Amino acid sequence: MKTTSILITGDLAPQGRILELVKENKTKDFFNDFKPHLLSSDINITNLECPFVLEAKKIKKTGPYLKAPIESVNLLIEGRFDVVTLANNHILDYGYDGLKTTIETCEKNDIKTVGAGLDKKTVITPLILNKNNKKIGIINIAEEEFSVIPSGEYGANSFNVLELYKTIKDLKEKVDVIILIAHGGHEFYKYPSPEIVKRYRLLVEFGVDVVVGHHPHCHSGYEKYEDGLIFYSLGNFSFDWPDMKKEGWNQGFAVKFEISDSNEIDFKIIPYVQGREKPGVCLLDEKANKKFFDELEDINSVIQSEKLLMNEWENLVNSNVKQYLTLIQPTTRFIKALQNRNLLPNIFFTKIKNRLLLLNLIRCESHREMLINVLTNYDKED
Numbered sequence: 001m002k003t004t005s006i007l008i009t010g011d012l013a014p015q016g017r018i019l020e021l022v023k024e025n026k027t028k029d030f031f032n033d034f035k036p037h038l039l040s041s042d043i044n045i046t047n048l049e050c051p052f053v054l055e056a057k058k059i060k061k062t063g064p065y066l067k068a069p070i071e072s073v074n075l076l077i078e079g080r081f082d083v084v085t086l087a088n089n090h091i092l093d094y095g096y097d098g099l100k101t102t103i104e105t106c107e108k109n110d111i112k113t114v115g116a117g118l119d120k121k122t123v124i125t126p127l128i129l130n131k132n133n134k135k136i137g138i139i140n141i142a143e144e145e146f147s148v149i150p151s152g153e154y155g156a157n158s159f160n161v162l163e164l165y166k167t168i169k170d171l172k173e174k175v176d177v178i179i180l181i182a183h184g185g186h187e188f189y190k191y192p193s194p195e196i197v198k199r200y201r202l203l204v205e206f207g208v209d210v211v212v213g214h215h216p217h218c219h220s221g222y223e224k225y226e227d228g229l230i231f232y233s234l235g236n237f238s239f240d241w242p243d244m245k246k247e248g249w250n251q252g253f254a255v256k257f258e259i260s261d262s263n264e265i266d267f268k269i270i271p272y273v274q275g276r277e278k279p280g281v282c283l284l285d286e287k288a289n290k291k292f293f294d295e296l297e298d299i300n301s302v303i304q305s306e307k308l309l310m311n312e313w314e315n316l317v318n319s320n321v322k323q324y325l326t327l328i329q330p331t332t333r334f335i336k337a338l339q340n341r342n343l344l345p346n347i348f349f350t351k352i353k354n355r356l357l358l359l360n361l362i363r364c365e366s367h368r369e370m371l372i373n374v375l376t377n378y379d380k381e382d
Helices: 017-023 028-039 070-078 095-108 120-124 161-172 194-206 286-303 306-319 321-325 333-340 352-363 365-381
Strands: 004-013 043-048 083-085 112-114 127-131 134-142 177-183 210-214 222-225 228-231 236-239 251-259 265-274 281-283
Touching: 004 134, 004 177, 004 210, 017 028, 017 070, 028 070, 028 251, 028 265, 028 281, 043 177, 070 095, 083 134, 095 112, 112 127, 112 134, 134 161, 161 177, 161 194, 177 194, 194 210, 194 222, 194 228, 194 306, 194 365, 222 286, 236 251, 236 265, 251 286, 265 286, 286 306, 306 321, 306 365, 321 365, 352 365
Parallel strands: 004 043, 004 236, 043 083, 083 112, 134 177, 177 210, 210 228
Antiparallel strands: 004 251, 127 134, 222 228, 251 265, 265 281
16 A cells, blocks of 8 residues: 655754855755655755845744855755745744745755745645655644744734634645644753644644644654644754753654555654754664653653643743743833823833833733743732
8 A cells, every 4th residue: 555655854044063064065964864754755844944035134023043054955855854944933944035035945956835924825834745646735833932923014924813723724635635834832841832732633623634833943742642643742853052962952853754545644753863963963872762762752652641731831931921021011090191191211122122022922822821921920920
């Protein structure tokens, strides 16, 4: 029985030592013993976490800016990546021009893109792949941060429930299998939040066969829900930052899906390490591999227990109380009165960075979820 295989990885951002490999034309050294998994797959997909830019103006935002030289596309070519997902929080760091250069660079090298576009229609349009007489629909979305333009004229595709329902419904009539790849969640947190669980399960209820998540910079677990599969976070595929040397950041996994003639989906998890002693991606040794799957089983058991998952979430919320409260301007009735009479400047909003920070806290789904829980818990303590 002929199957169609699709390998999906998490976030790829050519940084650090990887840029040296690109510069020295040694991209083959990036994949190490991971390469055979790419060679044996019919379709390879990765998330390109930064634009390919030569020169472009930065947008106004908070947080780090990511970019990579145009020749970094050679990493994608060497890895036989057929598709890159672009819906993430960094793809618009260098504006419309940076996005345009990225899409054009991929197109010139026969690499398809999905999840971002230069016009309103392209932003939300899913990708349909034809392989082995199998039609596979790919939808790519990101939480609403600086890569999502409110007007939708260009930029990344957002998690718009009404729009997604329509997209999934229309796509279901055209393809055999739908894979939705989502960029979102809480950074450095190995479990999905309550809202992420609801959101991804809802996508399966809409008709998605597989949901694959990334963004938290660490891997999470997976579950079978109704007729679908949900992988909450794959972790980093490559983020070679010299100051980041910890297991969560440096370990992740790819998933290889096998789609049968009858559209049944099987999968294989491929764990790896990246950004450590050797640049690039390397498979885990036997001991590390066993430890990885033992820990993955523990994560999955927490995801399956509503009580355990809520306990982990509450621990995370409690650990973030100070951080989030300092991001909100403290005020009193007296201070408000003075500000309303223009007798006291609104110190918090005089800096554009502070305005953008607050905007991101409110509009980004994961930040908003955390902020609401922090304020709710803080209120209980009073």
